Amino acid sequence: MRIIKSSLLFFLLSCILVLSACTSNEKASKNDETNQQSETKVEKISTDELQKNIDKEDWILVDTRANDAFNGWPMDGVERGGHIEGAVDFSAAWLKADQEKLDEKLLQILKNKEITKDKHVVLYDANGKDTVEVAGFLKENGFKNIYQYDVKEWAANSDLAMESYPNYEMLVPVSWVKDVIEKDNEGKPFKIFEASWGEEAKDYKKGHIPGAVHINTDEVEEGPVWNRLKDKDLEQFALKNGITTDTTVILYGSDSMPAFRVAVILKYMGVKDVRVVNGGYTAWSGAKYDVETKVNSKQAVDSFGAVVPVNPDYIIDLPEAKEILADKNKTSTLVDIRSWDEFIGKTSGYDYIDAKGRPAGAIWGHAGSDNSNLEDFRNVDNTMRNGLEITEMWKQDGIDVDNKLAFYCGTGWRAAEVLFYADVIGLKNVTLYDGGWNEWSMDSSNPTETGKPN
Structure with a gap:
């Protein structure tokens, strides 16, 4: 009985010690996070102050949001898509890129964009996080005059200029693709394809966007020149893959190059709405969206809807x-x-x-x-x-x-x-x-x- 009581007492003491350690670690982690935010905290700037200084040579305006927002997509509650006129881009997402010698490349990018230590650097975002991350990187590399701005204020005033690429919707963010899947593209026909070379499609089988079908680039081109197939053969390719002129076609890949190759051929053929995922499969997996590994079958259609090519x-x-x-x-x-x-x-x-x-x-x-x-x-x-x-x-x-x-x-x-x-x-x-x-x-x-x- 004494042995049982002693064991029970020892167990309870052990639990208390473990819980205390966990609580201490959580507090330490929160303190570290608070300290980090404090170290990277930057002075906020108003719209009036930004307007007064935006054209000065020793000031530079930097968009730290996702590349898609800079291109023209309205994201994070911003009323108008695109970037403030005159801004350069340096996305917080770049700080996490899977690249060798990343810091060295990022510093070269700063130099190329003329984001230099002698300037007043205004960082803007719409979520309050991207600017903090980029400010931290700048401070680590000797930048001192850094300011923070909320682009939602600028976008809410239609008198203030913002720029978007005329056809930014051709290049889509993964969040848009996710919405298309969840809302079934609001009743409009759509297809998602992973494009790469080869029948085996190893990357596709490892994991792909839910519902995606594999396209082997041999389906649209042939050697030895590797030109596109003849027009009648391209039409058969479209029918086999369930593509018509009115289908919204979304393309991506582990490497995006094959997706762009197929996209250009589809636009030549006459598909009206061809999109490519900006950043490819890496952007999808990086967003931690659901993936699937099952092989999805091609679903054929009877008519393409036009004579190929519509856009010769x-x-x-x-x-x-x-x-x-x-x-x-x-x-x-x-x-x-x-x-x-x-x-x-x-x-x-x-x-x-x-x-x-x-x-x-x-x-x-x-x-x-x-x-x-x-x-x-x-x-x-x-x-x-x-x-x-x-x-x-x-x-x-x-x-x-x-x-x-x-x-x-x-x-x-x-x-x-x-x-x-x-x-x-x-x-x-x-x-x-x-x-x-x-x-x-x-x-x-x-x-x-x-x-x-x-």
């Missing part, structure tokens, strides 16, 4: 590319969306393309480090880069954005993504040269260049 100028072929290069009036430009080493002929970029160089007269429009990357057009979380920065980059390269711009790469994937971005930001006369360097280089009579352009 959205994709061009070799003859049209030659016409652009022969344009003596210089009202159209063939824009190379490949790495610099591919452009100057140091490498072809592909193990199945032997020729190196570029079509004579093409202008480099940037891309990324190799044939699988587009760092020049993406933020560190793989969302679309600031549209003004894209067009300024092109202007510096001698590209007139008012010209007809035909984008090409090796086989069409990178250029398709950039074409989609150009469409989002409102460039009027843009197209994809589908065959790209792969097709151009197959005929030795097509003029080519290597080395740095004159």
Whole structure:
């Protein structure tokens, strides 16, 4: 009996000690959180003060919200979508991006956007959290004059200018996709597709957006040139996947590039409402939304609803590319969306393309480090880069954005993504040269260049 009582007493004492430790840890955690918020607390600025200082050279306005809000989506209770005119973007989401040498890249981004320590930096958001996170990063790196602003105040006054990309709705936030699923797109037909190369769809089987069906890019293009399929075959692809001209098509992938490739082909075919998820599957999983692993079957339809292609100028072929290069009036430009080493002929970029160089007269429009990357057009979380920065980059390269711009790469994937971005930001006369360097280089009579352009 004494042994039982002693054991019971020991058990009770142990429980008390454990509970005390847990309570202490919780208090310590809360204290740490409070201290952190105190350390990163910044002075709030009023709308009047912001208006007085917004045009000064030593002041800079920074949008710290999600990239989608900057582009034009009304989020977090903000009455108007888009960003305050003149603001640059530095999203709090970038601080959590899965990137090597992230801090080094973020500091370079600050420099590129001219967010410097000698300026008064006004950070704005709509939730009170994003600004605190970005302010913490800035303070860690020596910034002192930091202010906080609530963009809801600005958006509530219709006399104050805000900017959105003309076609921002083409690039969608994952929260919008979630609403479409939950509300069944308010009765309108919709389809969600994960696009990637290959029948096995390994990433798709690991986890995908609920209801999503896999599209293998071989369903829309074929070798050896890897151009889109013939129009009648594209129509059969649409019928097999249950796509009509009136279907809202939502595309994404673990890597977004195949999704943009399919999206551009669907727009060429005549689908009226084509969307791509900004940030791809990473954005969905990062939001901790539900995923599923079951393989969803394709549901066919009987009619596409139009004769393919409805928008034939959205994709061009070799003859049209030659016409652009022969344009003596210089009202159209063939824009190379490949790495610099591919452009100057140091490498072809592909193990199945032997020729190196570029079509004579093409202008480099940037891309990324190799044939699988587009760092020049993406933020560190793989969302679309600031549209003004894209067009300024092109202007510096001698590209007139008012010209007809035909984008090409090796086989069409990178250029398709950039074409989609150009469409989002409102460039009027843009197209994809589908065959790209792969097709151009197959005929030795097509003029080519290597080395740095004159």
